[in-house]
Amino acid sequence: MTGLTPRRIRHGIELVWALVSRDQKARYRNTALGLVWALVHPLLFLCVFYFLFALVLGIQIEHYAAYVFSGVIAWTWFQASIAEATQCISSNPGLVAQPRMPVAAIVVATVVSNLVPFLISLPPLLVLMLIEGAAPGLSLVALPAVIVIQFTMMLAVCYFAAALNVPFRDVQQIIFSLLLLGYFATPIFYDTSMLSEGAQRLLALNPMVHVLDGYRAILLHGAWPDWSTLGIVFVLSLVGLGLGLTVFQMGRLRFLEEI
Amino acid sequence: MTAPVLTAEDLGKRFKRREGPTTLLGTFAGRFSPAATEAFWALRHVSFAVAEGEMLGVIGSNGSGKTTLLRCLSQVLRPDEGHVSAAHPVNGLLDLNAGMHNELTGRENLFISGSILGLLMREIHDRYDSIVDFAELGHAIDQPLRTYSAGMKLRLGFSVAIHADPKILLVDEVLAVGDLAFQTKCLDRIREMKQAGMSIVLISHDLGQIEGMCDRALWLRRGALEYEGPPRDAVAAYRAGFDAASAALTPTEAVPDAGQDGLRLGDNRIGSMGAVVSDVRLTGPSADPGGIPVLRPGDPLRLTARISRRDPALASAHFHVGVAAEDGTRAFEFNSATDGHEIVLRDGDQPVSLFFDRLDLAPGRYLLTVGLLEADWTHALDLHRDAYPFEIADGPNGTGPLSPPRNWSFGEV
Structure with missing residues (x-):
């Protein structure tokens, strides 16, 4: 394999695009509601959480509906991408065996595919914000930056998960358990300020905590995100991505031994 | 090059x-x-x-x-x-x-x-x-x-x-x-x-x-x-190599009789005998006094046989059929897999039958080979080489194993 020629870069981008549009069409074609289905799950979660925590338990968080909804959609993107990426190599031997297939593109396509429901959920989020009187401002221009940071962080995790799940058959189970744990270790329906200081320090190790803080600062409070923390997350994510991609490419020529 | x-x-x-x-x-x-x-x-x-x-x-x-x-x-x-x-x-x-x-x-x-x-x-x-x-x-x-x-x-x-x-x-x-x-x-x-x-x-x-x-x-x-x-x-x-592997696996102890004279284990009957072929019958429209089917050009031929599995570990197999002239010239051969069929082996006897609409072989005596091959093509399970004779009578003469049906005309068409 030679290096990155312009043709190969272009082909890689087009391949990701082809795989993403395939996934979207496959997922939503032939369903009466089409892409609207992508909204059903987060909205259901919103209803449950709102009823349980705002109405029954009387939790005190400003703009609670928009708060929960932003948490749910960002987490869903994270969780669905990682769960899918874990299996994307082990369940696709036909693709891995194709001589001119850049296999790393499959992982990128998985993360991009799951970004679509996230983006589709943004307009309903805007509606919730308006209803609840949240006031976003100029800092909205920073939203894509936070999305890019989350994307980078997830891609790093996905490369490790996809590569390790080929030789080790229990990685899938481990990842699913960690995702379940992560769901509660991420302030989706609660706020970290409700926790003890020790718990807060522990949770600070979870990058999703900072990503969600970023989204909420921008969307709910019209403030700029905490760049210093997000900067650290981003730099660590880039390092992780480099490592993950290296592990993935090293394993790539061994995948077919194991599948 | x-x-x-x-x-x-x-x-x-x-x-x-x-x-x-x-x-x-x-x-x-x-x-x-x-x-x-x-x-x-x-x-x-x-x-x-x-x-x-x-x-x-x-x-x-x-x-x-x-x-x-x-x-x-x-x-x-x-x-x-x-x-x-x-x-x-x-x-x-x-x-x-x-x-x-x-x-x-x-x-x-x-x-x-x-x-x-x-x-x-x-x-x-x-x-x-x-x-x-x-x-x-x-x-x-x-x-x-x-x-x-x-x-x-x-x-x-x-x-x-x-x-x-x-x-x-x-x-x-x-x-x-x-x-x-x-x-x-x-x-x-x-x-x-x-x-x-x-x-x-x-x-x-x-x-x-x-x-x-x-x-x-x-x-x-x-x-x-x-x-x-x-x-x-x-x-x-x-x-x-395939024949040598099959011969090496051929058992020496008694195996079920295939119901055909002239089959000798280790000679023209080779294979691991993990599944065996028996009761191979060739049926044409007529037969000579010795019971050998005789076909005229364009006649059909039916082949029936029974398979029985002896080694329960075998899940599937391929059925091989070949026809050669008496002098050893191969006329054709094929198997169930190249024809797109999979044979799943079960306990007990399984019938196999194959019907040729017509053969169009040149006149002469032919020997049919049948066999059951292991699913991975490594060796034969039970191969009966050149064990079943039949005869093509009366066709037009020529060279080569094929003799397509034909009509001449020398007037204006």
């Missing part, structure tokens, strides 16, 4: 055979014991070169390392020893529908497939009409893939693959599927591209195809290069 475009130098690939699945937790906990894994060479000391415009055939039983070889040549699997060098990107005619999705239309799948094969969208657009045209899909191209027959899917996949402008093409068994007309068209197209300088490595169980199409052939056995040379010789060596 010109300089080689694809070379394999002393290729070796080692696999680990595992007792159970490897787990990450187990590895961390130190339960990973080297005793549980046993390494074996799926491929070793294999060297060869393919020249521009050359077609190289690869034969061998399943598990002989053919697919591993192809994957090393594709550079999707790293060899543990030796290396592969290719002058051009290597293309495959492997899993023709890889990456396609049933809910998407043929057109959408065409673009996905093209991209997976390494084409840019612009290139796929340019070749679109030609791809659809070759696949003979017409308006069906805008229908979802799930409405396609297996043959249509294959045509689409094949058509995209050959439009990827391969200079080196690796083909794994895919030419044996689809309808005959399209198969012929595909083979013609491959010959055309070969004329234009494309090099091909072809894996096939169809020995006739290897003999008929390839310039050279390799025979792989247990990962080692057993023979390399003219296809006819490679096929002969492979057949001899």
